[in-house]
Amino acid sequence: MLFDTHTHLDAPQFDEDREEVIQRAVDNGVTRMINIGFNRETIPTTMKLAESYDFIYAAVGWHPVDAITMRDDDLEWISSLCSHEKVVAIGEIGLDYHWDTSPKDVQQQVFRKQIGLARELNMPIVIHNRDAHEDIVKILKEEKASEVGGVMHSFSGSWETAKLCLDMGFHISFGGPITFKNAKQPKEVLAKVPLDRLLIETDAPYLTPHPFRGKRNESAHVKLVAEQAADIKNLSLEELGEITTRNALERFGI
Structure with missing residues (x-):
């Protein structure tokens, strides 16, 4: 019983075998997934996936990398989609200081607007944070x-x-x-995170876990993440899956 809380199954990397990829996830014990729509192209494809599969949910938002393209009517669009029964969060939103595609001030403005929308609609938010820890915390506060x-x-x-x-x-x-063998800090942080606040994900097709690193990631691989997390937390895979699934259901109001 595993919940992949962050995936991009609508990505073009899955165009040739999307149904097989989703079936492999199910075969590996993945009972639910949240697909992320983060710009003008991926929000419609995310909604289509969520409407096609009972166990796939949607988060919709505007990614910081695309912040410079966001218009006021896009925020209204996101707002209107949040009333859909399969939309469970606004995201992924945040800051990305690694890819130099949107100016920092524009990213911060778009981030603040979407937090405001989330508060207005009482929706949880999914945060993308790359090389921006200090500003992320500051703006969230x-x-x-x-x-x-x-x-x-x-x-x-x-x-x-x-x-x-x-x-x-x-x-x-x-x-x-x-x-990853050299991932000392993430493992140390995971060890300290309270069990009732822990979630697992793939971010497929990106961030592929060992031993498939370098290849396309997919939601079935959340099992490898769960096994590593269970090992760090001294739990069985079943216990870790049950706890993180329960956390996700509660967090996203499913």
């Missing part, structure tokens, strides 16, 4: 994101950053990188 909480997706920060996010009511989600 200033915009009172603790009122809705959400998920720190594919967490890569320090325990100090994780604790600040936990204090604001966020769950911490881990993916493939915790299986």
